[in-house]
Amino acid sequence: MTKVRGFEIVSKYQGLGITLPKRATKGSAGYDLMASKNISVPSLFKALKEGDPKVAMQSTLIPTGVxxxxxxxEYLLLANRSSNPMKRQLAVPNGIGIIDSDYYDNDKNEGEIFVQVINYGMDDLEILKGERIAQGIFTKYETADAEDQSFEKRTGGFGSSGK
Structure with missing residues (x-):
């Protein structure tokens, strides 16, 4: 069977109990992405109150291990889980994330997906390994007719395109 689209565990997480993303129901568009380890997401309001604006203005990258x-x-659109803002005061700061097809197996981080979040609650938030943190939706796109076809090979990890 030829592989067309799907998820794999990043090599450094092999044997560590990482679960591949899956849809919750037959009608679900998104595949649930989970945290690959426990991670603390600092409260931006708490950091401001404590006089640490540098911490308050930083996002947290949550590794998924996949x-x-x-x-x-195609690209994988990363969207916040609908319950995160209401229940956990957790947001994706730019609204969505984009995982390009050439991010897979890149030289820097093997293409591991990270979910960028901010915590706008009053307290730091502990994300536990295996908690669902975002959804990934496979999406097709089109390109312009007169596009220059001389592209560089992607070599970097998170935030590496357009450099």
Whole structure:
């Protein structure tokens, strides 16, 4: 069977109990992504109150321990779980994340997916390994007719395109 799209465990997480993303119901568009380890997400309001604006203005990257493969004309859209803002005061600061098809197996981090979040609650938030933190939705896209086809090979990890 030819692989078209799916998820794999990043090599450094092999044998560590990482679960591949899956949909909750047949009608679910998103695959649930989970934290690969326990991680603390600092409260931006608490940091401001304590006089630490540097911490308050930083996002937290939550590792998932998984990577994704897909055709060239697709990307994985990362969206916040709908319950995160109401129940946990957790937000994706730019609204969504984009995982490009050439992010898979890149030289820097093997294509591991990280979910960028901010905690706008009053207290630091502990995310536990295995907790669902975001959804990934496979999405097709089109390109312009007269596009220059001389592209560089992606070599970096998180935030590496467009450098």
């Amino acid at each position: 990577k994704v493969y897909m055709p060239e004309n």
